[in-house]
Amino acid sequence: MIIRPEMLAKIHITFKNGVLDPQGKAVHHALKDLGYDEVSGIQMGKYLEVRMEGVSREEAEPRVKEMCEKLFANTVIESYRFTLDS
Amino acid sequence: MIIRPEMLAKIHITFKNGVLDPQGKAVHHALKDLGYDEVSGIQMGKYLEVRMEGVSREEAEPRVKEMCEKLFANTVIESYRFTLDS
Amino acid sequence: MKPVTPTITPDMVRQHGMTLEEFRRIQDLLGRAPNVTELGIFSVMWSEHCSYKSSRYYLKKLPTEGPRVLQGPGENAGVVDIGDGMAVVFKIESHNHPSFIEPRQGAATGVGGILRDIFTMGARPIALMNSLRFGAADHPRTRFLVNGVVDGISNYGNCTGVPTVGGEIYFDPCYNGNILVNVFCLGLVPSDKIFLGNASGVGNPVIYFGSKTGRDGIHGASMASSEFDESSEEKRPTVQVGDPFAEKLLIEACLELMNEDWVVGIQDMGAAGLTCSTFEMAGRGGTGIDLELSRVPKREEGMTPYDILLSESQERMLVVVHKGMEEEALALFHKWDLDAAIVGEVTDKPVVRIFENGNEVVNLPVELVVDGALDLKRPTKKPGYLQKVDHVNLADVPDLARGDETLKKLLASPNIANKHWVYEQYDHMVRLNTLGLPGSDAAVLRVKGTKKALALSVDCNSRYCYLDPFHGAQIAVAECVRNIVCSGGGPIGLTNCLNFGNPEKPEIMWQFEQAVSGMGEACKFFNIPVVSGNVSLYNETIGEAIYPTPTVAVVGLLEDRTYHTTQWFKEEGDLVGLIGLTMEELGGSEYLSVMCERVEGKPPYLDLPLARTINNLCLSLIKDGLAVSAHDCSEGGLGVALAESCISHPHAPTGAVLDVESTIRNDACLFGESQSRILVSFSAESRTAVEEKAKAVGVPFKVIGKVGGDSLVVNVNGEEFINEEVSHLKKLWMGALESYVR
Amino acid sequence: MNCGVVVFPGSNCDHDCFHILKHVFKLHTEWIWHKGDMDLSRFDLIVLPGGFSYGDYLRAGAIAQFSTVMKDVIRFAESGGRVLGICNGFQVLVEAKLLPGALIQNNTQKFICKTVPVRVENTSTAFTGECAGESVLNIPIAHHQGSYFIDPDGLRQLEENRQVVFRYCGPSGEVTDEFNPNGSVGNIAGIINEAGNVMGLMPHPERCADPAWPNLDGQLIFKSIIKSLQSGVSA
Numbered sequence A, B: 001m002i003i004r005p006e007m008l009a010k011i012h013i014t015f016k017n018g019v020l021d022p023q024g025k026a027v028h029h030a031l032k033d034l035g036y037d038e039v040s041g042i043q044m045g046k047y048l049e050v051r052m053e054g055v056s057r058e059e060a061e062p063r064v065k066e067m068c069e070k071l072f073a074n075t076v077i078e079s080y081r082f083t084l085d086s
Numbered sequence C: 001m002k003p004v005t006p007t008i009t010p011d012m013v014r015q016h017g018m019t020l021e022e023f024r025r026i027q028d029l030l031g032r033a034p035n036v037t038e039l040g041i042f043s044v045m046w047s048e049h050c051s052y053k054s055s056r057y058y059l060k061k062l063p064t065e066g067p068r069v070l071q072g073p074g075e076n077a078g079v080v081d082i083g084d085g086m087a088v089v090f091k092i093e094s095h096n097h098p099s100f101i102e103p104r105q106g107a108a109t110g111v112g113g114i115l116r117d118i119f120t121m122g123a124r125p126i127a128l129m130n131s132l133r134f135g136a137a138d139h140p141r142t143r144f145l146v147n148g149v150v151d152g153i154s155n156y157g158n159c160t161g162v163p164t165v166g167g168e169i170y171f172d173p174c175y176n177g178n179i180l181v182n183v184f185c186l187g188l189v190p191s192d193k194i195f196l197g198n199a200s201g202v203g204n205p206v207i208y209f210g211s212k213t214g215r216d217g218i219h220g221a222s223m224a225s226s227e228f229d230e231s232s233e234e235k236r237p238t239v240q241v242g243d244p245f246a247e248k249l250l251i252e253a254c255l256e257l258m259n260e261d262w263v264v265g266i267q268d269m270g271a272a273g274l275t276c277s278t279f280e281m282a283g284r285g286g287t288g289i290d291l292e293l294s295r296v297p298k299r300e301e302g303m304t305p306y307d308i309l310l311s312e313s314q315e316r317m318l319v320v321v322h323k324g325m326e327e328e329a330l331a332l333f334h335k336w337d338l339d340a341a342i343v344g345e346v347t348d349k350p351v352v353r354i355f356e357n358g359n360e361v362v363n364l365p366v367e368l369v370v371d372g373a374l375d376l377k378r379p380t381k382k383p384g385y386l387q388k389v390d391h392v393n394l395a396d397v398p399d400l401a402r403g404d405e406t407l408k409k410l411l412a413s414p415n416i417a418n419k420h421w422v423y424e425q426y427d428h429m430v431r432l433n434t435l436g437l438p439g440s441d442a443a444v445l446r447v448k449g450t451k452k453a454l455a456l457s458v459d460c461n462s463r464y465c466y467l468d469p470f471h472g473a474q475i476a477v478a479e480c481v482r483n484i485v486c487s488g489g490g491p492i493g494l495t496n497c498l499n500f501g502n503p504e505k506p507e508i509m510w511q512f513e514q515a516v517s518g519m520g521e522a523c524k525f526f527n528i529p530v531v532s533g534n535v536s537l538y539n540e541t542i543g544e545a546i547y548p549t550p551t552v553a554v555v556g557l558l559e560d561r562t563y564h565t566t567q568w569f570k571e572e573g574d575l576v577g578l579i580g581l582t583m584e585e586l587g588g589s590e591y592l593s594v595m596c597e598r599v600e601g602k603p604p605y606l607d608l609p610l611a612r613t614i615n616n617l618c619l620s621l622i623k624d625g626l627a628v629s630a631h632d633c634s635e636g637g638l639g640v641a642l643a644e645s646c647i648s649h650p651h652a653p654t655g656a657v658l659d660v661e662s663t664i665r666n667d668a669c670l671f672g673e674s675q676s677r678i679l680v681s682f683s684a685e686s687r688t689a690v691e692e693k694a695k696a697v698g699v700p701f702k703v704i705g706k707v708g709g710d711s712l713v714v715n716v717n718g719e720e721f722i723n724e725e726v727s728h729l730k731k732l733w734m735g736a737l738e739s740y741v742r
Numbered sequence D: 001m002n003c004g005v006v007v008f009p010g011s012n013c014d015h016d017c018f019h020i021l022k023h024v025f026k027l028h029t030e031w032i033w034h035k036g037d038m039d040l041s042r043f044d045l046i047v048l049p050g051g052f053s054y055g056d057y058l059r060a061g062a063i064a065q066f067s068t069v070m071k072d073v074i075r076f077a078e079s080g081g082r083v084l085g086i087c088n089g090f091q092v093l094v095e096a097k098l099l100p101g102a103l104i105q106n107n108t109q110k111f112i113c114k115t116v117p118v119r120v121e122n123t124s125t126a127f128t129g130e131c132a133g134e135s136v137l138n139i140p141i142a143h144h145q146g147s148y149f150i151d152p153d154g155l156r157q158l159e160e161n162r163q164v165v166f167r168y169c170g171p172s173g174e175v176t177d178e179f180n181p182n183g184s185v186g187n188i189a190g191i192i193n194e195a196g197n198v199m200g201l202m203p204h205p206e207r208c209a210d211p212a213w214p215n216l217d218g219q220l221i222f223k224s225i226i227k228s229l230q231s232g233v234s235a
């Protein structure tokens, strides 16, 4: 049996600095109302786990980058970062 | 000047096993269409960064847990995990 | 003035999208050089987007008055009286450039902007429509753009609780590099409670409310005033994110505020943000305003006066209230969880002075900023391409022996296919007014508390406008009116969004001039005032302009909502009649484009007096309860109109058998797009009454067949030309759009 | 009979519900503002309307469950008062745990607005008594997060207790995948609590209850509520 390498990309997508985060704003507001006064700021973002088969880390890296730019993140307003685990 | 400790909670919320993740499924589909055949699975989730002021790690921990259970995650369908950075 | 102000270099002037002549004009009239913040103010206020400097001269040709008009162009939106103490407020606006860069947010903030224009005037927004144009359906970016734009409109409109009741969506390669997103909004207001955007009453406080100001969208207005090139990427951080939830709160807070007698004047912060609303409100009030920037609610640290003044953060308003009412107003805003602060005061001298922590950073005469941009009477020149395309030679287009395949191909073409994939993503029912849901010629909304209803339609065939902008624009008006008439209403007002290429090119200016003249003539002819509008120029990418696209939206009134009529056949056994003349006209048709990939010829001839007589006939057939369905023939001609009448019924499609007599080519007979034709259906008993009515007004009219069966059968001069099962046609027509865009 | 329509920030079908109760059914109807701390005991029916409370940010209904008024609504429900949650109101009710399960994004990934047939699964509730014999109603839906989810155990319980009140179906009542617009478990469109006094549904009965439209199927639900209250039978 051939063991096909598996890679797991963990991707975080958040709004760029200065871009309004309406969700974060509303959630922050709700937390204040609930009495969590210690909270000084909230950022809402997306988290994706992408499982890949039959690719090495070197192969996976540019592919994930491409997926992020093409599909996952809207680079006009969002930035992304990811890690690769095998 | 008193330095008020700052804590940053990084929270990941994902669907529990058995709950269909329609968004993940759709994104997976879109990736296939774009030719990313190496992708074998996708999980979509939420990512929150909560900034807190004037609290120690020990104080922050139960508070964040509470926020997650109460508000951030719907534990009927979602699970959460978080880390605390100072 | 702050001494540290850097001197303005020619480079800085250019970066602000201004010419050196304009800068010199500012210096001359101001008697000094502006500082950088002031330069920023001039650059947005004198931009094409805000100043209409290329278009103003021509727009004067549009008729803007009428007995029902309560407010024509010049305010945030136009207002037309509908009787019963009520008025409608409406306008259409473009968000083309932002939507190309970031389709979801661009379209969403477009909806937000037009909503604010309406409720700013005291009106409750009750309907949205959108006119969308994308590149070729198979262009690699089209899918992404369509999905993003529709999602953005859906999200924002639905969340604010304003139904999106209609619209149009077209695909053409001319929009590959420049999509169009035009959004229309209509609101309802008691006719004696209309609010205007003016600042009067010296000493009255100026209150900012809504969301906080961030660094987003700085220079959106000047972006909308230049062409795209590779460096548009650089302009990207200017994209704003919309917060429909904040907008919803803003709507409710504003309407509640306007129930009180506190408001002097109010205006939203749209393009050019705080700057524009401050200067325009002072301009209309003949006053000045003193503004203190440190009081402006801010989202970010370290914002400069330049940032604050030019930010285009969304969901913000400026209001002047009567002195002494400020605390009440602030309390009301806080009730709705909105940020609010007193940021300034009305002054008597017509000058806007802006301070940061007490230091004056701007001091500019209102008139110079608001009206100082020179009207450019830009040169015009008939474009050379017209010589190549303005005739069509049918010699090498063989006529059709049968029409089945062509009909199916047309029904499945993205421009003709059913648009439910789009409008089912929009909440088109909320507020319980939508009597006529999307899917018929015009949307129809009841006016609660009255017998009346409103009919809305938006239209433009830009292929016609490319081939002949004058007549193309006339046809857009005529078709919109016809859609209203088919739904049981008469037109009472019009708004337009003029989307064109780079006005610095004489050929584009020629298209613009022709289209505005044509539109003006048609409006005068039909007696419809143009009460608001918007101009979007520079829709070009790397020198490629879009087809001229003068989109029009017409608002119609049904004196009685029971006049509401839909386009689909109702009963087996009903007769089908065609009002109007079919001529051999294939120029600019969808048929030539889909079947032969040709965009050429003259658009169909529009006989305005005939159009009016036909409209009147159709309306009287509806009002007398004779016509039970009415559908206008537009893209795809008689063939497509017949098919739609069979298959657009929300539940069950129904067949029909038609016998058409013709002396022209078969393809022109069924798929040509002759104007002013309406398909009506009526019971067999009504036949004589209908025929007599048509005869009395001398309008071409023929009974061409009968509703019934499972198939659409069309015989031409006794020979079968089309015979298709309607369930099959319906499937093709319903599923096609999704197959392109999903 | 006293009806109250709750207004959360972002509610947008509040006017529609108010209109139907007050102007079509001529019931005494009041607004209930979300910030109020109030005694709801004088009401016979509380309606949580559709819309996007708090923008539907985070999850639909997630933030609204903590608004001040919800404490009162929970108390009202626990003491047997009748609560009807429509669309966003349903989402709030599940987030507040007054009803079991959860509502997640439609499997189509899109907002869906159209009229769909729903089958009435239980015509003996206080909200559906008048539906007997009319087991398929045509009611508009308009939502983005309307896919009902519950785990298999929970589902079994719902079924056993006859808590499933509405299911999406075909024109003649066929409950199949083909007629499931959003991916809901078991085509579930609406449920009731065990006690029978709190009902939530995704379809909008208030959108087909005004005589200005030909379809009046939604009236059956309002008529059922009125009838059951008039007959004084507790839910």
Ligand SMILES: Nc1ncnc2c1ncn2[C@@H]1O[C@H](COP(=O)(O)OP(=O)(O)O)[C@@H](O)[C@H]1O
Pocket: C129, C130, C131, C132, C164, C165, C166, C167, C168, C169, C415, C416, C419, C422, C423, C426, C437, C438, C439, C440, C441, C442, C443, C458, C459, C483, C634, C635
């Ligand atoms: N972008 C859109 N948004 C909402 N409704 C739309 C949109 N595009 C088309 N529609 C609706 O689909 C129906 C058909 O539109 P269209 O083919 O443009 O009609 P017509 O040819 O009569 O102008 C109309 O009811 C229209 O309002």
Ligand SMILES: [Mg+2]
Pocket: C440, C441, C483, C632, C634
């Ligand atoms: Mg039409």
